Amino acid sequence: MARTGRPRSGPELVVTEAQRQELVRGARAATSTQAYALRCRIVLACAEPGVANAYVAAAVGVTPMTVAKWRRRFIEHGLPGLADEPRPGRPPSILLDRVEQVLAEAVRDDSPFRKVPLRRLGDVEALTAGWIAWYNQSRLMHRLGRKRPIEYEAEYYAQLTEQPVGNR
Missing domain, CATH: 1.10.10 (Arc Repressor Mutant, subunit A)
Incomplete structure (x- = not known):
C-alpha cells in the first residue's frame, strides 16, 4: 500500500x-x-x-x-x-553597496568621529552609528543654520512674499 x-x-x-x-x-x-x-x-x-x-x-x-x-x-x-527577500518598511538610509565605504570612512585614523581606540566590535558599531547620525541629520542641519528643514522652508517662502517685485 x-x-x-x-x-x-x-x-x-x-x-x-x-x-x-x-x-x-x-x-x-x-x-x-x-x-x-x-x-x-x-x-x-x-x-x-x-x-x-x-x-x-x-x-x-x-x-x-x-x-x-x-x-x-x-x-x-x-x-x-x-537569500532574504526584501522586507516591507522604510528603506535603509545607507544602502548595502555603501556600507563598506561608510565603515571605512568612520574608522580611518584621522576620522573626526574617532574619539577612543577601537578595541571591541562595540566601539566600531558606536563609531559607525555616530557617522550615520551625522550623515543623516547634522550634515543637513548645519547647512540650514541648525533649523529643521520644514522651518527653513517656511522662512524661505516667507522671505519671498515679503520682497517687493521690481519694475519689469
Missing part, C-alpha cells in the same frame, strides 16, 4: 561542486547573516543521499517544516532561493 501524507524527506536534492563550495562558504563566512548561514547548513545536510527532514532538523536545530521549506526553495531556485 502506498504511503500518503507529507513526505519525510522530499525530492532528491542535487548539489554541484560549485554550489557545495558556495554553501560551505556561506555557512562559515563571518560576513554571512545567521539566517543565511543556517539555510546553507540545512541544504548541505539535505544534500546527503536519502537523509530525512526530521534527521536534518534535529542535527541543525530547526523544525522539519523549516527543513522542507529550504529544501524546496533550493530545488526550485538554487542558491538565489536562499
